[in-house]
Amino acid sequence: VPFKEFAQTLEKIEDLSGKKKIDELGQFFTKVLDFSPEDLTACVYMSVNQLGPSYEEDLRIKGDLGTVAQQSRQNQKTLIQPKPLTIPIVFNKLVKIAKINGKEATTTKISEIKGLLSSCQGIEARFLVRMLAGKMRIGLGEQSVLSALGHALTLAKLAETNKKVSGDKLDAMKDTNVKRVKTAYCECPNYDLLSTRKRKNATDDNGVKVGVFLFDLLYFNGKPLVREPLRKRRELLRSNFKKIDGSFYFATSVDTMDTDEINSFFDEAIQNKCEGLMIKTLDTEATYEISRRSKSWLKMKKDYVDGIGDTLDLVVMGAYVGNGKRTGVYGGYLLGCYNPSTEEYESVCKIGTGFSDEDLAEQFKILQEKKIEKAPMYYQFDPTLKPDDIFAPHLVFEIKCADITISPRHKAASGLTEDGKGISLRFPRFLRIRDDKNADDATSSEQVLEMYRSQEIFANQKIEADDGEEDDDDVVGEDEEKDEEEEDLNKTNASEGSSKENPVEKKKSPVKQSPAKKDAEKSKSPLKSTPVEKKKTVASIFSSTKKSVKKEESPIKKKKKNEFSSDSDSEDSEDDAFAKKAQPKKKRSRVAIDSDSE
DNA sequence: TCTGATGCGTC
């Protein structure tokens, strides 16, 4: 298969929308199957920008090679046209490059890449560069590639048997084959967890005890269990494996249909330092599907509830230029809290999500007038966080986060802690601009520290209380108290003023969906007492104890905030880079050939 | 050989 064909397909896909992307790729795969089926594997991998199954040894091209690739592009004199590239040539070359290591590895890789690039013609270079940069940006990912494969198999089969089928029938056949492909994909035991992740010092001498909490069984004695309902998988898990104190446990769980029980269990989980619960159906739609969100696996976390969870008002110290669909506006910001005693702003976190396109456009405009030459003395941040643009303290963002953590990079409250370590936020997201606050009204360093501490105290109080007992039952009873805890949660909210424009706190459900199965039934589950209308579904709740281990997640649609947003200005930055001159400081360009799931 | 920076994976 000529590489050019592939590149042209990618180009088309980029311009198409919706299902047409899948059709296009499906047709390409069909052609491949027809002409040189042996190339199909490489084609599939390259479509998802991988060099092999992820359980195999790391086949990732490292170093800042994406930029190298871009830059070396301009130096191509292209005097003679080398012979055309093919899929296997490119694929094998990339694998080879990825495997180079040892002394001079980077230099060798660079020259190999230059070589490959100079063989490129026309459109080929663009996609090669994108592959090296780790971002294909054609709006087509793993799920769509699987669908395309299903389509291709259908078409190939039909061609082979010389059958003709009409529209609806064809679509139905495609659907079945897509399903087959996806099921097979789930059943192949090539999950990441099977690859031995090399950790040099597995014995953790930080005093932190580490344990594995088993919660599912997908493959046993050579048989995939993916199509079995959770109840059965769990039964097999529990009857065939043994708990080992200190290392292997079964995830703590409760089987119930009662939302009060769920709420109690949730509270308990939080007190035990868990992030929350996974709520799963035991029997209905309870098979296992990877890489997917569904209603039969729901995540319940405290920070999903409006008005609960940590909220801070932080000053925009600087911003970073946006990439991809954020080109032309800022893609993220550096935020800080205010330390009144030193009159300094100390970085707390960067922020890059929660914005609508409209938000970003508006902010870009506002901030142009606040730009200053260089970071003032009273801005405290790690050099590695240096923003592309720096602003005078002015704009204040309200931010929500899941947790407050000690940070190796950020400076917040670093003058107030014993060890001089700073504080940062886990999973920060933008809520809105606080027009009503000046920069020095922002959350103070002291408040940030206070929030961190009360979070710790909160988590500790229960642990101390029942220290010594339980801690390792696989089925946990329910809790009793819970009201005082919610108060504590509220206390950590630093945006007192919020209520101003938010007289009525719309409480959002703390439940979101997760990967696994698809449609089940409707279920809404407010944290506060209100019982839930449920059909016959049984909920099974998982959580781990103490220093928890967690997995799985997913979002449920929020409310719509602004129904509208100005057109997104996606631009092709590397193409621009070709046209112009070497992109001067394209910091942080990722250079893996990757995609983080198999 | 050591160390600081950073790639890349986890959440």
Next chain:
DNA sequence: GTCGGAC
């Protein structure tokens, strides 16, 4: 991990 946008 979170989130918004397009379909």
Next chain:
DNA sequence: GTCCGACGACGCATCAGA
């Protein structure tokens, strides 16, 4: 409801450079 691609903190392993 799905899928995709913007973006977060942080820790380990690795590599360039001393």
